[in-house]
Amino acid sequence: MNESDTSLRDRLVDAGVALLAAEGPGALTLREIARRTGVSHGAPRRYFPTHLELLSAIAGRGFADLAGRVHGALERETGGPRAQVAALARTYLEFALEHAGMYELMFRHDLLESGRLGLRDTSLPLFSLFADLIGDAVPGADARRAAGALWAALHGVAQLWRWRSLQLATGDEDFGPLLDTVLAAHLGPEGAR
Amino acid sequence: MNESDTSLRDRLVDAGVALLAAEGPGALTLREIARRTGVSHGAPRRYFPTHLELLSAIAGRGFADLAGRVHGALERETGGPRAQVAALARTYLEFALEHAGMYELMFRHDLLESGRLGLRDTSLPLFSLFADLIGDAVPGADARRAAGALWAALHGVAQLWRWRSLQLATGDEDFGPLLDTVLAAHLGPEGAR
DNA sequence: AACGAGTGGTAGACAGTGTCTATGAACGAG
DNA sequence: CTCGTTCATAGACACTGTCTACCACTCGTT
Numbered sequence: 001m002n003e004s005d006t007s008l009r010d011r012l013v014d015a016g017v018a019l020l021a022a023e024g025p026g027a028l029t030l031r032e033i034a035r036r037t038g039v040s041h042g043a044p045r046r047y048f049p050t051h052l053e054l055l056s057a058i059a060g061r062g063f064a065d066l067a068g069r070v071h072g073a074l075e076r077e078t079g080g081p082r083a084q085v086a087a088l089a090r091t092y093l094e095f096a097l098e099h100a101g102m103y104e105l106m107f108r109h110d111l112l113e114s115g116r117l118g119l120r121d122t123s124l125p126l127f128s129l130f131a132d133l134i135g136d137a138v139p140g141a142d143a144r145r146a147a148g149a150l151w152a153a154l155h156g157v158a159q160l161w162r163w164r165s166l167q168l169a170t171g172d173e174d175f176g177p178l179l180d181t182v183l184a185a186h187l188g189p190e191g192a193r
Numbered sequence: 194m195n196e197s198d199t200s201l202r203d204r205l206v207d208a209g210v211a212l213l214a215a216e217g218p219g220a221l222t223l224r225e226i227a228r229r230t231g232v233s234h235g236a237p238r239r240y241f242p243t244h245l246e247l248l249s250a251i252a253g254r255g256f257a258d259l260a261g262r263v264h265g266a267l268e269r270e271t272g273g274p275r276a277q278v279a280a281l282a283r284t285y286l287e288f289a290l291e292h293a294g295m296y297e298l299m300f301r302h303d304l305l306e307s308g309r310l311g312l313r314d315t316s317l318p319l320f321s322l323f324a325d326l327i328g329d330a331v332p333g334a335d336a337r338r339a340a341g342a343l344w345a346a347l348h349g350v351a352q353l354w355r356w357r358s359l360q361l362a363t364g365d366e367d368f369g370p371l372l373d374t375v376l377a378a379h380l381g382p383e384g385a386r
Numbered sequence: 387a388a389c390g391a392g393t394g395g396t397a398g399a400c401a402g403t404g405t406c407t408a409t410g411a412a413c414g415a416g
Numbered sequence: 417c418t419c420g421t422t423c424a425t426a427g428a429c430a431c432t433g434t435c436t437a438c439c440a441c442t443c444g445t446t
Binding site: 236 | 422423425426427
């Protein structure tokens, strides 16, 4: 038995992540995940008493992944706060678009037990980091409010872009110009500090 | 028979809208809608061959309702383009928060047959109107892009606010200040024109 | 060494879902 | 009167999430 050296719990989440990437959140049936893991449909119940908890564990992988990418991008970008915010924003958007299914799941609060399971513990510190950067990048403003506004804008772009509404509305085919517009609006024009 | 003078088609959508307001998108089962309309579970099929089409018809009511409110708000507000954009934004957000279930459904593209069914015919003109206003309010910018950015921000605020993430992040309990932040970012500070 | 208790997974049942199909009632046109 | 057409009913099917009874296995205790 060389595949049970990783626990069934992890293998279920692995299968879920793969299935999510391949077919989207709608395909994340409990039974299909069990099937792909090679166990019976009742097996997941021992580790995830309910479907929501399994989905939440899968989404947790997404939050951790996103946090890792953001931190990586911030370490790579050393051009001052404004450039760091821009890098963070671009990373966030790229994640949302490249991992569309995962991103969708992460914000389907009806599928996740929102309160529990460290989602808060993963994304709140990330937001605080974001707010600190914004505070440095645009010194005058209320940092938390400004960060909330920019985050909302990014989330909105991610969502509406994936649904192709923004391409239709703006005529763009790349999200770069729109992202620049958003950043300029929230951080001031590019040259400023 | 005094309730069949409105067609079954309309009664189904009515029941769906009511159910949506009462219990959210998850409760919008074909069979439950049929039950509440007082017909068998197979009856809707004649008017809505698939579940998605019924849901799309329900969402269509939402788009029409939103468009009506926006036009009403614009007629009521006569203080120039910037004030009109602000009124539109506030109306949009209030709709999203007061009709949370409907708004959620309207942007669940996995439940709607996005292309078809005049959603495009309802919301694209609305967006063009929006872009024109923006063009008047902030004359320098690319109107479509600026409108797209602001729309995305509004959508993001609506979504994250409902999910209570923004309250948690900003500490606010009313979305007013955050909305002002968003508007100031995209339209310039309040006094300007 | 033998046993009893957990642990971890199986398999079947149940109510509920969306879709499909066969059936039947009502009704207007010829 | 009869034939078609329209509209709704009812049952079946495969599938879902949850629940429960069962069983194989391991491990610590006596």
